[in-house]
Amino acid sequence: MRELNCKLLILGAGPGGYVCAIRAGQLGIDTVVVDRAPPGGTCLNVGCIPSKALIHAAEEFHRITALSEQPEMGISAGGARLDLAQTRRWSEGIVSRLTGGVAALLRKAKVRLVTGEARLRDGKTAVVDTPEGPVMIRAEVLVIATGSEPVELSALPFGGPVISSTGALALETLPESLAVVGGGYIGLELGTAFAKLGSRVTVVEAADCILPQYDADLTRPVTARLAELDVRVRTGVRAGGLSPEGALRIAGDDGAEEIEAEKILVTIGRRPRSEAAGIAELQLDRQGPFIRIDERCRTSMRGVYAIGDVTGEPMLAHRAMAQGEMVAELIAGERRVWDHRAIPAVCFTDPEIVTVGLSPEQAQADGTEAITGLFPFAANGRAMTAGREDGFIRVTARADTQEILGIQAVGAGVSELAAGFALALESGSLIGDLTGTIHAHPTRGEALHEACLRALGRALHI
Known part of the structure; x- marks a missing residue:
């Protein structure tokens, strides 16, 4: 050997x-x-x-x-x-x-x-x-x-019409219909993509809402967009096995039903x-x-x-x-410590979601008195000219020191703003640091400036 x-x-x-x-x-x-x-x-x-x-x-x-x-x-x-x-x-x-x-x-x-x-x-x-x-x-x-x-469901083992995210990315022909088991970020990213390509998509989620790790304000624009794309969303239901005819069996408080689907994408986690x-x-x-x-x-x-x-x-x-x-x-002998406060998370749905740091609810749960400012893209010139006004940027900061505790956003293309959000937390920025920073016009990033101004009661464009 x-x-x-x-x-x-x-x-x-x-x-x-x-x-x-x-x-x-x-x-x-x-x-x-x-x-x-x-x-x-x-x-x-x-x-x-x-x-x-x-x-x-x-x-x-x-x-x-x-x-x-x-x-x-x-x-x-x-x-x-x-x-x-x-x-x-x-x-x-x-x-x-x-x-x-x-x-x-x-x-x-x-x-x-x-x-x-x-x-x-x-x-x-x-x-x-x-x-x-x-x-x-x-x-x-x-x-x-x-x-x-990927996690496999015992009632829906991978194979045949049941596929994982890896299997979905390997498809060479578009399924006429697709059932997505799991309304988290992987399922919704891929489900939305296949809906745009022309598949009839149904999303099945056991929780009472899609993207349960995010708050309702962030997921509401995503839910609205799924409806525009004719994606059927079933929440509060659990997936079972397949019927003898190959349909997906689901059950919830309203009873059981079967969903006809050429492919069944299981995305319940990793x-x-x-x-x-x-x-x-x-x-x-x-x-x-x-x-x-x-x-x-x-x-x-x-x-x-x-x-x-x-x-x-x-x-x-x-x-x-x-x-x-x-x-x-x-x-190599250097001195380092892992600091996980400023890890941005991005959900590449339509619209995209970005979160870094604490939400207003999380800050409150920590016992921190906080101030919050939210600025909608409906009042942002760049979003209007791009034809995508859905979503917003939200800032949360300590009420006493105005140190930024968290920034969240939902909107088209907001993933590209994630690094700036993380930098604000990593550097310990105060709201005044962002309101004092000149943001280029017209850009979506101006919504961050306005959200900070609004947290201080000084919003200019809303």
């Missing part, structure tokens, strides 16, 4: 793992990263990137078809056709460019990439089954970055791969299915770190990246 020795061994080449590896290489740490898939993990290969490619293609297709029905701008169009197989090939080309780019960055940082299935023998040793045969890797430090995978690669045998402290970590991403076992989805919510690629960068610097 071939053997490798290194300072740092990383299990998983997803966003957390590859960023940790690149930063470690930059710091001169002898690093090996192991993954069975091309570098980039779920996010790059079968998650964030291909899903956003599909969402963009769906929006472009829908925009053309909508112009033929609503030519208010004086533009008419018609004859749009969809070739979903070509859309998939275009998306795969983007993924290939990005995975190739990550691999090149790993090489530049002198990181050794081993492709194969890893199995830990202990916190210092792993055996990897590679196409060339088994390889034993011995390391001084281990980073677990094995990510997560679970950490904390049982993979022999991780469960390491005797690590756990919090449910997740590996418990401290403020430096250290586990209960000396010399073993864990980052990303395997450590719990929020399961976000940029959270994993930030953790990976920090851990590499800690291993």
